[in-house]
Amino acid sequence: MSAAEGPLVVGVDTSTQSTKALVVDAATGEIVASGQAPHAVSTGAGRESDPRRWWDALVQALAQCGEAAHEAAAVSIGGQQHGLVTLDAQGDPVRPALLWNDVRSAPHARRLVGELGGPKAWAERTGSVPGASFTVTKWAWLSEHEPEAVRATQAVRLPHDYLTERLTGRGTTDRGDASGTGWWATGTEAYDEEILARVGLDPALLPRVVRPGEVAGTVRDSHDLPFSKGTLVAPGTGDNAAAALGLGLRSGVPVMSLGTSGTVYAVSQRRPADPTGTVAGFADARGDWLPLACTLNCTLAVDRVAALLGLDREAVEPGTGVTLLPYLDGERTPDLPNASGLLHGLRHDTTAGQLLQSAYDGAVHSLLGALDRVLDTDADASAPLLLIGGGARGRAWQETVRRLSGRPVQIPEARELVALGAAAQAAGLLTGEDPAAVARRWNTAAGPVLEAVDRDEATLSRIAGVLSDAAPLLERGTDPR
Ligand SMILES: Nc1ncnc2c1ncn2[C@@H]1O[C@H](COP(=O)(O)OP(=O)(O)O)[C@@H](O)[C@H]1O
Ligand SMILES: O=C(CO)[C@@H](O)[C@H](O)COP(=O)(O)O
Helix, strand or coil: CCCCCCCEEEEEEECCCEEEEEEEECCCCCEEEEEEEECCCCCCCCCEECHHHHHHHHHHHHHHCHHHHHHEEEEEEEECCCCEEEECCCCCECCCEECCCCCCCHHHHHHHHHHCCHHHHHHHHHCCCCCCCCHHHHHHHHHHHCHHHHHHCCEEECHHHHHHHHHHCCCEEEHHHHCCCCCEECCCCEECHHHHHHCCCCHHHCCEEECCCCCCEECCCCCCCCCCCCCEECCCEEHHHHHHHHCCCCCCCCEEEECCCEEEECCECCCCCCCCCCCEEEECCCCCEEEEEEECCCHHHHHHHHHHHCCCCCCCCCCCCCEEECCECEECCCCECCCCCEEECCCCCCCHHHHHHHHHHHHHHHHHHHHHHHCCCCCCCCCCEEEECHHHHCHHHHHHHHHHHCCCEECCCCCCHHHHHHHHHHHHHHHCCCHHHHHHHHCCCCCCEECCCCCCHHHHHHHHHHHHHCHHHHHHCCCCC
8 A cells, every 4th residue: 555645546647658547646646657658650741649558558647657557546647638539339540540640631620710710710710720730620531532431430539538538438628628629609608510511520429528616437447457347537737837837826926848849828707709810719627718830840859959959858949040930840830731830040050959949049039929919918928928838848958948938937847747737637536626726736736947038039039030031931841752
C-alpha cells in the first residue's frame, strides 16, 4: 500500500509524440508514480498515427507506474485535440487517425467556410472558423479521397474519446474536445446537424457529450491495465483544456504552451467568436470558454533548425536583423497551410547562434501576435504569462518569450500539466470538487517568475514586415504536398 494521504487517481496525457501517465495523491497533489511511452507520427504530406499504438503506449506508461496504479480510484484521459479517429463495427480503427497538424484538408476547410455562410457565420455558430486542423475538414478530406474508409466507419471519435471508450466500453466525449471538431455548436452546446448533413456524417456515429463533473463510465474489465473493474472514469478532455484545469486557471490569466504545438489561451466567461479565425473559440472542461490560438511549428521546428546548424538548442546568440519564419510544417497561425520556412537578412557576419535565435523569435512572434485577441479587453495586461510544455524548460525559450512579450513570465515547476489536469478531473469526481479548485489546492502553478523587461518592438516589427512582404510566396508554398 502507498503512504498517500488520500485516494490515488490517474491522469493521462496522450499527446502527439507520446502518452504520459501520472499517479497522483488526490489529497495533496503529490505525484506518486509516472510513466511515458512514445508513439509514431507519419512524416511528409499527411500526419497520421495508429490509435492502437496510443493504447499500447498507455499500457506501457501505466506499467511504469508500478503498484501505485493498481490503487487508483479514478482515471481521466486528456489528449491531443481534433484528430479524426474512424472505427469499424468492432471498434477497431478503419485507418490511421488524421492528426491536428495534417494540413491536407486546407482546401476542404476553405470550401466549407464558403458553403456555410463565411467566416463570421462559422465563428458565431461553432466558436471557430475551421482551418485544416479541425475534425470536420478531415472528415471532408476523407470523404473525397477514401470513400471506402468513410463507408466502413461505424463510429467517429477524438483521440481522448478512443482511449476512454476502450476503458469503459461507452462512446463518450466532453464539451472541451467536442468544441474543436467544427460540428459542435457553442450557442446550443449540441452537435450541429446542418453542418453534419453538409459533410455527410450521421450524428449517430458520434459519441455522447458528457457534462463536466459527470462520470463517463467505469473500467469494464482490467484488460492489460492495472485498474480494477469498476474504477471510475472521468470525461477527460482536450490537452489544452486539461492543462487549464491542471493550472487551476482563473479567467484572464494568459498561458503559453510550448510543445509539439505552440498555443496561447486564457479562460473566459464570454463565448468567443473571432471572425478572423485566429482565435479558436473552444469550450473549457468546466463550463466556461477557452479562446486559443495554435501554431503548427514550435519546439520541433526550432529543434530542427538547431540540428541543421549542429548546435545545442541553448546555443543562441543575440540576433542582428536575421528573420526566420520557421513554418516547416505549413502554418495555422498565421493561416498559411502551404508555407515552408523562410530566411531573410543573412549576411557574411551572421553567426549560427544568431540564426538559431531567429528561429525562436519567429516561433514566439506567431504566438504573441495572437495573445491580445485571446485575452478579453479588460484582462490585466501586467499579469504574468504562465509558460508550460516541454519548451518551457529551456532557457532560450524562456528568455525569448520574456523579451518579445514584455510581460513577467511565470514557469510552473509542475511539468506534466495536461496529465495533472486530467488527474484533478478524476479527483474532482471522487470529492465533488471543481477540478480547477483541486489543482489550486495542489498548488500546481507555483514556480519562479522572471520579471518583465522592455518589449523588443524592433524585432517584432521586423518579423511582421517580412511576413507581410513575403505573403504571396508563403501562400504559394514550394512543393506539391
Ligand atoms: N529542457 C528543454 N529545453 C527546451 N525544450 C525542451 C526541453 N525538454 C523538452 N523540450 C521540448 O519539448 C518538446 C515536447 O514538449 P511536450 O509539451 O512534452 O510535447 P507535446 O506537445 O507532444 O505534449 C520536445 O519537442 C522538445 O523539443
Ligand atoms: O491543435 C491543437 C490545439 O488546437 C494542439 O494543441 C493539439 O491539441 C496538439 O497538442 P500537443 O500534442 O502539442 O500537446
